[in-house]
Amino acid sequence: MEHQAVREYLLNKPNCLLDTPFGPEVEVFKVKGKMFATLSLGQDKRHFWMNLKCDPDEALALRDIFESVIAGYHMNKKHWNTVILDGSIPQGEVERMIDNSFLLVVQSLPKRDRVSVEVHL
Structure with a gap:
């Protein structure tokens, strides 16, 4: 899956915000x-x-x-993976991994925030 397609898929998640707290070279996607x-x-x-x-x-x-x-590069290696976008992983699998990451974070939100995202899923 190409970088731009991945970026668009990430940005299309409900309540997604793009941030660059580590500098312009690292895009951080938040919910x-x-x-x-x-x-x-x-x-x-x-x-x-x-x-x-x-x-x-x-x-x-x-x-x-x-x-x-x-294992997650510069991350908690127990809870994060790094996916190298070299084209070797099928698009559907990359999207599934993104969806799972998004849902894990949504599930950890306080109920009010979680519900406000879940209504868009």
Whole structure:
């Protein structure tokens, strides 16, 4: 999945806000002030890397299944994965990982905020 398509998919999430608290080179996607994804040019300077929140057991499974899914770069490695957008992961799977990250963060919100997002899902 291309960087621009991923970016658009992230921005289309309900109540999504794009922020750059770490500088213009790292885009941070938030819902109700809570981060659910980051997107930046990776260490290899060829591919974009996306950090996504993930259930700890699923995070390990995804790292075993996909070579381009690694422990969260500069993140809590138990709860975050880094997805290297090199085209090796099918678009539907990338979208599923984004959806799961978004939902994990939404589920952790206070009830009032959670409900205000869930009505748009």
